[in-house]
Amino acid sequence: MTKKESAKKGTVGVVKTEYFTFSYPPDYFILSNGSQIGPVTLAYETYGVLNENRSNAILILHALSGSAHAAGFHSEKDKNTGWWDLYIGPGKAFDTEKYFVICSNVLGGCSGSTGPASINPETGRAYGMDFPMVTIADMVNAQKKLIDHLGIKKLLAVAGGSMGGMQALQWTISYPDMVESCIAIATSASLSAQGIAFNEVGRQAIFNDPHWNNGNYYNSRIPKAGLSLARMIGHITYMSEKHMHEKFGRKFQDSHQGKAGVSSEFMVESYLKYQGIKFVERFDANSYIYITRAIDHFDLKEDFGGSLTAAFENVSANYLVISFTSDWLYPSSNSKEIVRALRVNGKNVNYIDIETDNGHDAFLLPNEILEKNIKNFLKSEFKKSEF
Amino acid sequence: MEEYIGYDLVVEEIPERSRVLDLGCGDGTLLFLLQENKGVNGCGVEISEEGVSRCLEKGVYSYQADIDEGLSDYRDNSFDYVILNQTIQNTKRPDLVLKEVLRIGKKVIVSFPNFGYYRIRLFLLFKGRMPVSKLLPYEWYNSPNIHLLTIKDMKRMEKEFSFKILQQQHFSLVGEGKNKIFNFIKKIVCGDPHTNKSKSCKVRIMPNLFAQYGFFVITSKKDTNQ
Numbered sequence: 001m002t003k004k005e006s007a008k009k010g011t012v013g014v015v016k017t018e019y020f021t022f023s024y025p026p027d028y029f030i031l032s033n034g035s036q037i038g039p040v041t042l043a044y045e046t047y048g049v050l051n052e053n054r055s056n057a058i059l060i061l062h063a064l065s066g067s068a069h070a071a072g073f074h075s076e077k078d079k080n081t082g083w084w085d086l087y088i089g090p091g092k093a094f095d096t097e098k099y100f101v102i103c104s105n106v107l108g109g110c111s112g113s114t115g116p117a118s119i120n121p122e123t124g125r126a127y128g129m130d131f132p133m134v135t136i137a138d139m140v141n142a143q144k145k146l147i148d149h150l151g152i153k154k155l156l157a158v159a160g161g162s163m164g165g166m167q168a169l170q171w172t173i174s175y176p177d178m179v180e181s182c183i184a185i186a187t188s189a190s191l192s193a194q195g196i197a198f199n200e201v202g203r204q205a206i207f208n209d210p211h212w213n214n215g216n217y218y219n220s221r222i223p224k225a226g227l228s229l230a231r232m233i234g235h236i237t238y239m240s241e242k243h244m245h246e247k248f249g250r251k252f253q254d255s256h257q258g259k260a261g262v263s264s265e266f267m268v269e270s271y272l273k274y275q276g277i278k279f280v281e282r283f284d285a286n287s288y289i290y291i292t293r294a295i296d297h298f299d300l301k302e303d304f305g306g307s308l309t310a311a312f313e314n315v316s317a318n319y320l321v322i323s324f325t326s327d328w329l330y331p332s333s334n335s336k337e338i339v340r341a342l343r344v345n346g347k348n349v350n351y352i353d354i355e356t357d358n359g360h361d362a363f364l365l366p367n368e369i370l371e372k373n374i375k376n377f378l379k380s381e382f383k384k385s386e387f
Numbered sequence: 388m389e390e391y392i393g394y395d396l397v398v399e400e401i402p403e404r405s406r407v408l409d410l411g412c413g414d415g416t417l418l419f420l421l422q423e424n425k426g427v428n429g430c431g432v433e434i435s436e437e438g439v440s441r442c443l444e445k446g447v448y449s450y451q452a453d454i455d456e457g458l459s460d461y462r463d464n465s466f467d468y469v470i471l472n473q474t475i476q477n478t479k480r481p482d483l484v485l486k487e488v489l490r491i492g493k494k495v496i497v498s499f500p501n502f503g504y505y506r507i508r509l510f511l512l513f514k515g516r517m518p519v520s521k522l523l524p525y526e527w528y529n530s531p532n533i534h535l536l537t538i539k540d541m542k543r544m545e546k547e548f549s550f551k552i553l554q555q556q557h558f559s560l561v562g563e564g565k566n567k568i569f570n571f572i573k574k575i576v577c578g579d580p581h582t583n584k585s586k587s588c589k590v591r592i593m594p595n596l597f598a599q600y601g602f603f604v605i606t607s608k609k610d611t612n613q
Contacts, residue, residue, distance in 0.1 A: 350448055
């Protein structure tokens, strides 16, 4: 084996994003709030092979800033892997030698799916703030169209972390007959007030950037400062205090500068700035506003008289719920609430609270316990579904 | 880590296709055996992440939780059987746990190390310190067994906790130790193991004195009146 080959072991290799467009007018896609939109395009990627029974398909749902590109590389030269490459690939948690893995960019996103940056066919200009409000359920309804298009009647699993977990849970409630199992990681049946507060500060950063211009910036300068500030705030909430301390401590970025003056920079500052700058290159500010709004409004209890138990009454999926002990954005108590509602209904549920210092971000970082449990869960669910 | 104490008796007791909740399910072996042999619909509760991970390996559903933190959201009679196998003596409030399991389970299996076992009594009598043995292998200061009880204690609770004892199968583990006298006593008080595979032998004579473990099947009196 050459060096290059060994380095690529465990990867799905070079992958290509595909696109599926549906709901051409007049057959508009109807959103939860009654408004309509069409046509709608979803960007998606698939890894592995769909088996003959079409029983090995897993839908991966991404979080706020994710995309359809969950694993592999986009070209031979590409150095950046997909966002969940640690967990998707041959021999990994979502083993592409066994399963057919699908990931699509959400409705309202900006990585190939229809969103505020897309051209509104009625005006010939980008939607901007004319884009209708989308919910997590709308994202799921759009994904359902894609799954139908791929000829899959039943998904072996829906899986995701954070907002991805919200979509996974929503899938099991919206389409109970289409989901064999659900993996919901570091997520919640509804975001806490604290979570909404942080999202709002991020949005305000964008709104207050003069270049935002009420969302009309697609032909001029983009609201870089606002969006990168929103991302910096986000990053703080994704890390635990301990993780941040261990990673950066009180170290200065440039040790020569020392405590010279107000311009001297701590490592943690330059890390956040770097994250902000990097984000602006690939993400649309309006999408950030729409998607965070969808997260804020997500509440599984809402349609069920305020009862989460009632929400899960008719689900038929088996669940794996995972939280992280140091996640303060989506704390373990949020996951426990989901588990409680499921078990009161007599549903099959596994729950693990994984001890880690990595905070909310833990699901995107290497974690043996996470990997092992996803793997084992899928293995037994696959066995049961074939039975 | 697991000794699988009394598993054979539990598997024997539970009918096919029952709905079972195993509190303190450890690595899930008991639920796995019940699934394989009796086709039960089972669920476990386990305090350690390691335990839940091991359950997942076996395809057994379980969730990480502290039993003491409550079972209150389960509906009445949700389960045909609730199992408290070598667990009740580890809980902070056995009284509250017992009340809850009697409510959520139609029948409850309670099995625990019997503190009335004569060798434990002898240890305390002659050595004058907290018994440490194969049965209770911990020092007093690091023992998870924070609420030890005897078979007689359990019987005495019948009235106050308004349950009815449906069955008692107090037992000792099969196998001989070094001391010939103790082996002889075991031989006299124990029935033969139920099957060749059995690890437990039922103690017929004065179980509170001669059984290493208590084993009760109980039910809430409120149910039996129906």
